[in-house]
Amino acid sequence: MDTIFALATAQGKAGVAVIRLSGPRAYHAASLLAGSDLPVRGLSVRQLKDTRGVPLDAGVVLTFAAPASFTGEDVVEFQIHGSLATTEAVLRCLGDLDGLRLAEPGEFTRRALENGKMTLPQVEGLADLIDAETEAQRKQAQAILSGALGELAESWRAKLIRAAALLEAVIDFADEEVPTDVSPEVRELLTGVRSDLEQEIAGVRIAERIRTGFEVAIIGPPNAGKSTLLNMLAGREAALTSEVAGTTRDVIEVRMDLGGLPVTLLDTAGLRETGDLVEGMGIALARRRADSADLRVFLTEDIAAMGVTRQPGDLHVLPKADQRPAAENAVSGITGQGVDQLVQQISAVLKTRSASAGIATRERHRIAMKSALDALERTSAVLESGPDLYDIAAEELRTAIRALESLVGRIGVETLLDEIFASFCLGK
Known part of the structure; x- marks a missing residue:
């Protein structure tokens, strides 16, 4: 069994970097850098040196003896200063040692699974948590x-x-x-x-939506203010707006946190009859994405006039509240009028649906x-x-x-494991 190592924290400059080792030669490798009197299990502050005795950095060394570790093997972690030069120097030194190699993506977690420290659902949960x-x-x-x-x-x-x-x-x-x-x-x-x-x-379906995100489609006729509303909800100019009808041709997606739930807002092309080929393609795409969305928000005076049937759970708000005298149930992406209430409505619907989510x-x-x-x-x-x-x-x-x-994960999941671990970083 090889001894593996990798940077366990994010790439780039940081206050602290963590380098993790796991395998039968982890303790030996750590002793070469941090001193032969390194405790088998515990924490110590050490001056790290390369094999020629040249100082690399001062840091904290954590040692975990098998099987009481994340992977179930001997594990060592170096907590060092997070400069690019320092982390690269320590990684290069480890790579020069016999019996050590750079870990593959997710290999630490894979060893934890193989050694019975985690189940397959726990591995999936770790990936989702990251x-x-x-x-x-x-x-x-x-x-x-x-x-x-x-x-x-x-x-x-x-x-x-x-x-x-x-x-x-x-x-x-x-x-x-x-x-x-x-x-x-x-x-x-x-x-x-x-x-x-x-x-x-x-x-499962609702639970998976929490994991991947709910899709909320904003639907309405051209120039109803859909793109302006999307920009207001997103807090930035995510969609191009214009007084010219039919500006939006493609579906614009904006991912956001809405009341703790992951939501992808969809700004769709205005629904109308058109002889423009490109706009017609955009409208067809808008209808397909709206039909598959988890929630549809109709921004229009009349839903039926668009040739769309309202489904249970759909929301209907009136457009351009800034041009209406004290209109209820209306929103304006220009002034923000009614936007907070709309967000509350969307959140309420999605939270009610989320209550039926299972563990899987x-x-x-x-x-x-x-x-x-x-x-x-x-x-x-x-x-x-x-x-x-x-x-x-x-x-x-x-x-x-x-x-x-x-x-x-007890049987028949080898191909699946390759896919799951490929999504992990090297140090996990």
Whole structure:
């Protein structure tokens, strides 16, 4: 096993930089730079020197002996001054040592997974936590990182193993009279797990939206003030505005934090009949993006006049509040009138929807849980035929158990791991 090292903090100049090592030669390498009397476990302030004895920097050295470390291996961290020259000098010195190499993206976390220090959902949670931009994303990622999804999956798995064991007992003693009918307990176990799976599957889409961001489309006729409103909401000139109708041809996206939720605002082309080919393409794109958005905000006098049907949850506000005498439910991107109220409305709708989010956050999670649920439904159907088909029911239970094992990363996830770890930085 190679010993790996990398800069664990962001690239660039900073007050402090952290360089991490992990592997069988981590402690030896640290001793060469920081002194042979380095404690096996603990913290010390040291003068770091290269192999010729030339000073590199003064810093803090943290040593973690296996298995009590992030990766489960011997781990050392150098906390040094974060200048580009200093970090480069220490990294270059480590690279010259035998048995050490620069880590690949996510390799520290991969070793933590392989050594049983983390589950696959926790790895995904860590990736999401690093990418979190809003409070809702932070809380969601922290829940996954804490092991909530893994614990839930393990509880389901334990119940299914119990159910399978009961059926196997009947199968093994088929030639003898079994004193107890196991089917009521098996059905109770299956019903509980099925109910939990159905609830969790239903919440995946919203949970995934919290992770990736809700899309809110601003829709209206040309010159309704959509781009001006977008600029007001974004706090900057994100979209070109003009008195000429049809200025917006493409969909303009602005990502922002709205009440702790990640939101991507979409400024779409004005909806109208047009003979202009390019504008027509923009309008067609606007309709498609609006249809797929999580929430639509209609900025218009009359929704029906645009040939669009209002759906439950859509918001309707009147345009150009600055040109109306004390109009209610109207907004102006020029003066800001009604904008705060609109933000509150959008936040309220999205927060209500977010309340139904489950712990599982990814399509991979949904697929694994749906596979388990399908197997349990087949199990329940087979059970109705009585003990003669218990062997088939037991096999369906094993299928469900394997699906849950893929959820927590026990089986069949090697290709997925490469994709996940590629998104990590070198020092993670």
